[in-house]
Amino acid sequence: MTMATRTESDWVNWHQLGCRPSHIAEPRSLAELRTVLREAAGRGSRVLVVGTGHSYNDLSLTSETLVTLKYLDRVEHIDVDQGLIRVQGGARLAELCTVLAGHHLAFAVLGDTAGQTIAGAISTGTHGTGLTKHSLSGQVAALQLMLADGSLREVSAESDPDLFQAARCSLGALGVVTAVTIRVVPAFTLCRVDRKVSTEEGLALVGDPPEIDHFKVWFLPYTDTAVTSSARSFPVSSPARPRTAQRLRESFLINGLMSAAGAVARQWPRGVPAMNRGMANLPMNSTVIDRSDRIFVLPISIMHDTFEYAVPLEHGRAAVQAMLDAIDSTRPPLALPCEVRFQPAEQGWLDPHYDQPSVCVGAAWHRGVDVSAFVRRVEEACRDLGGRPHWAKPHSLAAPDLAPLYPMWNRFQALRASLDPTGLFGSTAIDRYLGTNTSTREIPNS
Ligand SMILES: Cc1cc2nc3c(=O)[nH]c(=O)nc-3n(C[C@H](O)[C@H](O)[C@H](O)COP(=O)(O)OP(=O)(O)OC[C@H]3O[C@@H](n4cnc5c(N)ncnc54)[C@H](O)[C@@H]3O)c2cc1C
Known part of the structure; x- marks a missing residue:
């Protein structure tokens, strides 16, 4: 066993989901990494390389060999x-x-x-x-x-x-x-303007998004309230307003208020609609200016779960409407706003935005509440509209469902089989999402 490998200890991801890999390797050089791979192959153990475990699903969990590159982090x-x-x-x-x-x-x-x-x-x-x-x-x-x-x-x-x-x-x-x-x-400065609008206005903007550098819409379940978030970039020399008060407010809203809302959602789920209507009365219009990364990143620390589908742009409004309808019909205790974002077409063969500009339709909820009927309904609607799930967020699709969604699926699988003929890289989750190296290669694309 290499110096970089230890056995039978726990690995816990960002979401506090744990696993007990047979081996955990933390190589400090490419030579050590090579040895880790060779030794895993020798043991007949598959290798899962992970990052910081931020994926909401089981992508970073394994019972076999887990490799982290925490020491291979140089610029x-x-x-x-x-x-x-x-x-x-x-x-x-x-x-x-x-x-x-x-x-x-x-x-x-x-x-x-x-x-x-x-x-x-x-x-x-x-x-x-x-x-x-x-x-x-x-x-x-x-x-x-x-x-x-x-x-x-x-x-x-x-x-x-x-x-x-x-x-x-x-x-x-x-x-x-x-x-x-x-x-x-x-380097650039971002000026983000948040504005409270009606649900109907929010939906109209999803159907016809404005040409703003970074635009998204939040929908607050059970209310007639959406918040548009429009961030425009400026040269870095633009004056930044002092952000301390705004950061505190943002952190209070996201973590303080939302964690209190989580307690209600868990203990009194039927109280969520009234609570959300109360929250909709809070002031939500604001303007913040800061270094770009400080605007992009939200100070999220509450434990939450989520799903997200990338739906072709032209069906984005219908998908969001279907999500709002599913809230009305299944009454989930959703006390967090639903985030709707926009993406251009990408070229990566397995990118959920491959070859299609998309609306990313997402919802989030507090850990421990039951939203399963809602999620099933929205997934069905997003699938009917040609949506593809985010790889790192929980969804119910497995390789046979995913293959027809990706035109380059078979070419990906052929490359995978030729580069990794013994199936060294994998895990139970990878088997589910991509199939094993041999079983899904022949799944026809639609
Ligand atoms: C609070 C929060 C906010 C988030 N916001 C967003 C968002 O705004 N937009 C969005 O799209 N996603 C978002 N995510 C999801 C997140 O970006 C993804 O889960 C991302 O993959 C996590 O990166 P990681 O380093 O934690 O990788 P992990 O979760 O550890 O691994 C993810 C996948 O990458 C593979 N991988 C990791 N390292 C390597 C490597 N060196 N070589 C090959 N494969 C590797 C793993 O095998 C696994 O399949 C968010 C997650 C959290 C927790």
Whole structure:
């Protein structure tokens, strides 16, 4: 056993979901990682490489060999002129934001948190919002992959277009993403304006989203209230207003108020509609200006669960309407607002936004409340509208359901079989979502 491997200890992800891998490996070099892979293969154990375990489902859980790149987190190169940064796969987005700011650079877009690793974030198609703002995976210029046989591949759209499009969002099923070269932009300031509107106005904006850099709509269940969130970018020299009071307010709203709401949702679910109507009376209009990453990231610390489907843009309004109808008919104790975002078409073969600009229809709820009937209903509606689930958020689809949604599924599986013929990379979750290396290769695309 390598120095980097320990046996039979627990691994707990961000959501406090745990597993007991047979081995946990924390390699400190590519040579150690290669040894970890060789030893796992020798034991007949499959390898799951994880980031910080921010995925809401079981993607980062395994009973076999779990590898984290927590010690492979260095910045390898920054090219300010070209707007490129090359980092090791275990680097966390939050730390990278600070490094980039030091070079007057920034990520063009981030999601609601920056706690993830760069490799973990791209591997599930993590996105922010904005019809011209590509996901993190969409910003990748090149990848370094360690394959099952321990060899390293430097992959870009020019050097190996197929592997590049397959690997940029691949759930760890093709190999270990050991380094990522990602496009970055000159540092910028974001001015975010939140405005309370009616549900009908919110729906109309989902159907015809404005041309704003980063636009999203929150719908508050059981009320006639939605909040539009419009963030525009400015050169970094724009004056920033003092943010202390706003940060406190945001943190109070998201964590203080929402955790109190969670207690109600868990103990008195039927009180949620009245509580939400009360919350809808709170002042919600605000304007905040700050460094881009501080606006993108929400200070979320409450335990919650979520789902999200990427529905073709033209069906976005219908999908959100179906979600609101499902709230009315199934009466789930949803005390958190439903987040609706926008994404351009992506090129990664397994990106949920592959080849289709999408509306990302999501809902979130407090841990421990029962929303199963609601989720079933919305999933059905989103599937009927051609939606694809977020890889990192719970959904009921398995490989046979997912294959027809992805035109490049069979080519992905063929590459997977050729790069990893013994099925070294995998887990129970990967089997469910992507099938085993042999069983799903022949599933026909629709
Ligand atoms: C509070 C919160 C907010 C979030 N906000 C958003 C959001 O706004 N938008 C959005 O799209 N998602 C969002 N997510 C989901 C999150 O971005 C994804 O779950 C992301 O994949 C987590 O990255 P991670 O580093 O924790 O990876 P993990 O969850 O540990 O792993 C995710 C997947 O990546 C693979 N992987 C990890 N590292 C590697 C590697 N080095 N090589 C190959 N494969 C690897 C794993 O095998 C696994 O399949 C949010 C999650 C949380 C908890």
